[in-house]
Amino acid sequence: xxxxxxxxxxxxxxxxxxxxxxxxxxxxxxxxxxxxxxxxxxxxxxxxxxxxxxxxxxxxxxxxxxxxxxxxxxxxxxxxxxxxxxxxxxxxxxxxxxxxxxxxxxxxxxxxxxxxxxxx
Amino acid sequence: xxxxxxxxxxxxxxxxxxxxxxxxxxxxxxxxxxxxxxxxxxxxxxxxxxxxxxxxxxxxxxxxxxxxxxxxxxxxxxxxxxxxxxxxxxxxxxxxxxxxxxxxxxxxxxxxx
Numbered sequence: 001x002x003x004x005x006x007x008x009x010x011x012x013x014x015x016x017x018x019x020x021x022x023x024x025x026x027x028x029x030x031x032x033x034x035x036x037x038x039x040x041x042x043x044x045x046x047x048x049x050x051x052x053x054x055x056x057x058x059x060x061x062x063x064x065x066x067x068x069x070x071x072x073x074x075x076x077x078x079x080x081x082x083x084x085x086x087x088x089x090x091x092x093x094x095x096x097x098x099x100x101x102x103x104x105x106x107x108x109x110x111x112x113x114x115x116x117x118x119x120x
Numbered sequence: 121x122x123x124x125x126x127x128x129x130x131x132x133x134x135x136x137x138x139x140x141x142x143x144x145x146x147x148x149x150x151x152x153x154x155x156x157x158x159x160x161x162x163x164x165x166x167x168x169x170x171x172x173x174x175x176x177x178x179x180x181x182x183x184x185x186x187x188x189x190x191x192x193x194x195x196x197x198x199x200x201x202x203x204x205x206x207x208x209x210x211x212x213x214x215x216x217x218x219x220x221x222x223x224x225x226x227x228x229x230x231x232x233x
Contacts, residue, residue, distance in 0.1 A: 004163060033220065042124070043164075043209065043223040056220070091164065109221070111156075111163035 002026070004112035006092050012118045018080040021115045025074070025094030031055075032075050033095075033109060034067060038088040046090075049075060082119045089114040122147045124224035126210050132230045133200055141195040141227045143184075143210035151212040153177075153186050153193040154221060158207045167195075167208070205231045 005024045013019050025032045034046040046065070047057040051072035060067070064083070069075040079086050093109040127142040145153065155167040155177070168177030173188035182197045193210060207228050211221035 037226075040225065042225050043221075045220050045222075048220065093164075108166055111165070113161060113163045 004092055004094050004110050006090075006112040006115050008115060009113065010116045010118075012120065013082055014120050015084055016081045018078065019082055019117060021077045021079075021090050021117070023075045023077070023092030023094075023112060025092070026110055029094035029096055029110075030072070031095040031097070031109075032069060033093040034075070034077055035091040035093065036088050037091065037114075038085075043091065046077075079117070082117075084119050087117055087119045089116050122151065122212060122214060122222045124210050124212055124222055126208075126224035126227050128225070129207075129228040130230050131227060132232065134232050135202055136199045137231075139195070139197040139200045139204075139229065141208055141210075141229070143193045143195065143224060145191050145193065145210075145212050147191075147212055147214065149214050151214050153184070154211040154213065155182070155184055155193070155195050156209040156211060156221075156223075158209070158226075160206070164209065200229070200231045202231045202233055205229055 007022045011019050030051050032049040035043050036046055037043040045059040047060055047067055048055045049069045052069050066078045091111055091114045093111045095109045123146045125144050152171045154169045156164040157167045158164045168179040170177040170186035173186055176185045184193050184195045186193055207226045209226045210224040213219050213221050
């Protein structure tokens, strides 16, 4: 079974340009998450899709970031226009159904290899 | 809010040495605790987890015990191998919330032959 895949693996762009990152989750996983790790810092949550709906986008830094998941399959994360502080590694993860309230239930997230974004 | 603090790296060891990577946490609730590992060129993988106090998570020779009294979840391995070279992330997840992990900064481990 294929894991979570992300494209591209690396992207180098200039400030002010637009970049689109893509994530293909594991087939059948309704939940898709985006995270970001700025150099040497914590991995920070950006947003969570359940199928095609945004369940939680509280981690999105500002309106230069736009995430979509049309059809509930793959997702894209667009940064427009990119700024220097957007540099980092963007991770995508997917998981099966989450059952909130089911006691100590943890639904494992499977992560992709990340896209390293460098804004010059 | 919730947070995780890990020892800074890189940690450099010789093969067969003993490994400890310290991790402490702050949480308002009663979280589950995790260690993730990222090998070069790969995504994060769940290494082990513990869901209640005094639980010991273990996998691939790594262990960590959930210590509620010291709010710690230190990662240990008795004898590291070159193949253990990776970045290790400690994380917590609030059971009552969204199950989205709060991560530490990661600790790079380099094991020399």
